[in-house]
Amino acid sequence: MITTTPDGRDWRLSAVCAEVDPEVFYPVDLRPDAPAVLVAKRVCAGCPVRTSCAVDVMAGEDPARRWGVTAGMTPQERTALYAATRTELGAVAA
Template identity: 40%
Template sequence: MSADLSWRDSALCAQTDPEAYYPEVGGSAVPAKRTCMACPVTTECREYAVATGQRWGIWGGLTQRELRQLINQRTAA
């Protein structure tokens, strides 16, 4: 897979604590999701996560659960 990853240069998460994007069970995803909603590359991030099967962490403003659901929906379609 030869994907263009240049969108990462504009990702706001690169300027924040990476731990926020991998909350522990019962932890809050709100800080990461808030950053994602202000990020100019949320769509690119989400599509990358789906294309590469990322099932852990906050990607493109989606929680781990939301991301897995999206991947499963697209796989079933």
């Protein structure tokens, strides 16, 4: 799934990460406070399309195969967000 901006453009055209070495987003140590993770999160923090990125990754990512820092979140943080979202949806449906 590719999320577009309100004007219909592909959000990735405005992503700050497009100008950064992709290796920055795939550190070996994925602890949220690990130095390499903090570098990746800093890049994402200043990105104007971070929300679109998060929506896109959460819609299309296989929960069993999360890796790297995306939308400023580690795999564990995306797993927690996914679980919280599923719980909220379940609560609404019940």
